[in-house]
Amino acid sequence: QVQLVESGGGLVQPGGSLRLSCAASGSRFSIATMGWYRQAPGEQRELVATITSRGNTNYADSVKGRFTISRDNAKNTVYLQMNSLKPEDTAVYYCYANTIVLAVSHYWGQGTQVTVSS
Numbered sequence: 067q068v069q070l071v072e073s074g075g076g077l078v079q080p081g082g083s084l085r086l087s088c089a090a091s092g093s094r095f096s097i098a099t100m101g102w103y104r105q106a107p108g109e110q111r112e113l114v115a116t117i118t119s120r121g122n123t124n125y126a127d128s129v130k131g132r133f134t135i136s137r138d139n140a141k142n143t144v145y146l147q148m149n150s151l152k153p154e155d156t157a158v159y160y161c162y163a164n165t166i167v168l169a170v171s172h173y174w175g176q177g178t179q180v181t182v183s184s
Contacts (some may be wrong), residue, residue, distance in 0.1 A: 068093045068173040070161045075178030082182070083149045088161030088175055090142040095165045100137055100144035104157035104180075111160065115146060129155075151182045 074086040090097055101116030101124075115125045115135040123135055134147040144161065161175035 068097070068163055068165065068171075070163055070173055070175035072159070072161045072175045072178040075159060075180045077181045077183065078151055079184050080151060080153060080182055082151050083147070084151065084180060085148070086146040086159055086161075086178060086180075088144045088163075090144075090163050090173075093142070093163075093165060095167050097142060097163050098166045098170075100161070100163045101135065102144070102146045102159055103162055104155075104159045105177075106154075106157040109157075114159065116162070117144060148180070151180075153182050156180060156182050 068090055069092045070088055070090050072088045078084050099116050099118050102114040103111050104114050105111040113126050114129055115133055117123045117135045117137045119139060132150045136145045158177040159180050160177045163173045165171050
């Protein structure tokens with residue numbers, strides 16, 4: 067069982083920056099993909115960015131050029147650097163990870179609130 071612990075959320079003004087971190091522990095197997103999803107009130111959870119163990123990245127169009135995902139495989143930690151934040155980025159951000167052993171197993175963090183407001 068993989069446990070994901072997020073940190074780094076908070077309140078920031080429009081145009082500001084935040085950095086989210088997520089540390090994974092307890093996995094018996096290599097973690098394949100890590101990433102971030104977000105969910106705003108009344109909305110469905112949506113992809114923000116993912117990164118594979120080889121460093122291949124994928125971003126939502128809405129965050130391209132503003133957010134950067136990175137990963138430290140030795141620490142099983144994923145980061146999300148968020149710049150030029152907008153009010154529409156306000157959401158609960160969830161860390162995600164998966165392992166692939168015969169089948170894909172999905173894991174989620176508890177979520178961290180990001181609020182962009184003046």
